[in-house]
Amino acid sequence: MEHHSNDLPWRAHARVVHIGILDDGRLDEDDLIRLLKKYWKKVALVAVTGASNVTGWVNDINHLAEICHEYHTQILVDAAQLAPHRKIDMRAAHDPGHIDFLVFSAHKIYAPFGSGVLIGDREFFMHGSPDYVGGGTIKIVGLDYAHWDDPPEKEEAGTPNTIGVIALAESLLTIQKIGLHHIADHEKKLTSYLLEQIHRIPGIKIYGSSDPQVVENRLGVIAFNVQDLPHALTAAILNYEGGIGVRNGCFCAHPYLKALMGITEEEAERLEKQILANDRSQLLGAVRASFGMYNNHQEIDQFIQILRTIANGTYQGKYVLDRQKGEYHPRDYHPAFEKYFHL
Numbered sequence: 001m002e003h004h005s006n007d008l009p010w011r012a013h014a015r016v017v018h019i020g021i022l023d024d025g026r027l028d029e030d031d032l033i034r035l036l037k038k039y040w041k042k043v044a045l046v047a048v049t050g051a052s053n054v055t056g057w058v059n060d061i062n063h064l065a066e067i068c069h070e071y072h073t074q075i076l077v078d079a080a081q082l083a084p085h086r087k088i089d090m091r092a093a094h095d096p097g098h099i100d101f102l103v104f105s106a107h108k109i110y111a112p113f114g115s116g117v118l119i120g121d122r123e124f125f126m127h128g129s130p131d132y133v134g135g136g137t138i139k140i141v142g143l144d145y146a147h148w149d150d151p152p153e154k155e156e157a158g159t160p161n162t163i164g165v166i167a168l169a170e171s172l173l174t175i176q177k178i179g180l181h182h183i184a185d186h187e188k189k190l191t192s193y194l195l196e197q198i199h200r201i202p203g204i205k206i207y208g209s210s211d212p213q214v215v216e217n218r219l220g221v222i223a224f225n226v227q228d229l230p231h232a233l234t235a236a237i238l239n240y241e242g243g244i245g246v247r248n249g250c251f252c253a254h255p256y257l258k259a260l261m262g263i264t265e266e267e268a269e270r271l272e273k274q275i276l277a278n279d280r281s282q283l284l285g286a287v288r289a290s291f292g293m294y295n296n297h298q299e300i301d302q303f304i305q306i307l308r309t310i311a312n313g314t315y316q317g318k319y320v321l322d323r324q325k326g327e328y329h330p331r332d333y334h335p336a337f338e339k340y341f342h343l
């Protein structure tokens, strides 16, 4: 159920074995246990997402940590989606449910792009070479040797993103002030409301849970398709006619999307060939609506209203497909962007 960024980087360092998912997109804990038994003593790390950026499912990370520690392996949690929406308890090192490593990105938590956080035991980072080497990582360098600095400097190569880090700290303090429980409560209400409303529109397929009552262990991330309309067309109409920004496609989680959509290997192969031939006219995927703490019920009403016009075919524009990009654009609409943005 991982974002590619918690999958592809590991492939360069070790053999990656993927944990299966259940039919509704949740992580299959039994499969995790099966794999831990099968690869007993060979598992370097279990890397799981705290919350899915596709279905919004929230993993019980402390419980997963207990399982991993029982099998003497460490756990890393990708909290890019979790940190802005739910309180995280890494727990003390002696607790079997403690999280060994936690990562998240600044730009998902209302800070600017370009910085992120990796939390782990200082002792762990005392050993070995840094991931990235360069200025700032060393105590002393000779022509054929280098003594690494202590963490965290050792792991922070290059000129630091000072402004980014200050902004991230400010963002975290602001979230702390607002209270993550308030944020979570607000987003749960929005999610429940959207799911209730969306059920009134015929022909919407939601990936993952569509139950308005199930909001404790899921985020306000809702991936869907409208009948058999291309996801890129649905997204374009929401964008151009509703002023609503949604993401469409596979959300940097191709294997997860394929599994959720029940795509066969043959079908996947056919579509992959098309993409490699630069034809993205039939890109696999869905549309994703997602909430942050700033969203409100009125915005959901507007979203539902436009979605209804898409489902019953009464939307206004005529859209043309750019086959290379796999995007739809209104035929007779030429926004004068230079009016708003000029250098």
Ligand SMILES: Cc1ncc(COP(=O)(O)O)c(C=O)c1O
Binding pocket: 003, 005, 006, 049, 051, 052, 053, 078, 080, 081, 105, 106, 116, 252
């Ligand atoms: C679950 C998850 N993990 C990781 C990432 C990657 O974050 P970044 O773009 O900062 O590498 C994302 C971003 O979309 C995400 O949703």
